Amino acid sequence: MANNFGSRDIRKSGKFALTSAMLSFSSIATMAYRWRRFCDFLEQEIGYASLHEIDRSMVQRYGVHLYEQCQSGAMSPATAQNYLSAVNRVMEIIRGDRYCYVSAVHEALIPRRHSIAETNKAISDSEHENALQELPQPIAAMICLQRELGLRFEESAKLHAILALRQAQSDAEIEVVDGTKGGLDRIVPITNERQMQALRDAAQVQRGRSMIPAEMSYR
Helix, strand or coil, X not given: CCCCCCCCCHHHHHHHHHHHCCCCHHHHHHHXXXXXXXXXXXXXXXXXXXXXXXXXXXXXXXXXXHHHHHHHCCCCHHXXXXXXXXXXXXXXXXXXXXXXXXXXXXCCCCCCCCCCCCCCCCCCHHHXXXXXXXXXXXXXXXXXXXXXXXCCHHHXXXXXXXXXXXXXXXXXXXXXXXXXXXXXXXEEECXXXXXXXXXXXXXXXXXXXXXXXXXXXXX
């Protein structure tokens, strides 16, 4: 391999590679999350955990997996293309060549992107900011968590924002444990600065072990 990013932890190796390419924070976080999906596939389906063992055939197998996800309706073509593109980019940085490159459309046969939303039903950023000015800080912070991270109200209320911020900074994702639907833990990828700012704002106003004031309880 052309560059040495370590090989024992392929998730970290991929993130180191992206950081070395001097991408923006949001790009690194997004690509690192997509790379980790590939790493999960390798460990679950193939059993490989060494960076030096990853070759083009494994990227091709991942492409087949993404194609099957599209065919079953579990994943959109756009998402599948983004996931494979991230793997192609990380491997290019690590190797210094495009030997492992696999075309999403021509080789993996992932359908081309075809649907684009024409109407944005969300309120504008300016309307959102104006609404926040009228609310107490803790409530405003919770609303931002819901808007930027896709949390449910109960999830935002019970989130330990300080710990979540630390996890986002180190792993580019947070684990939502309390208040989830059906009591099932879930992972939320942190892919942009707006999400980080929402976590920072929430951590700053948090008093206690969640966004719920220490003298109150969630009912």
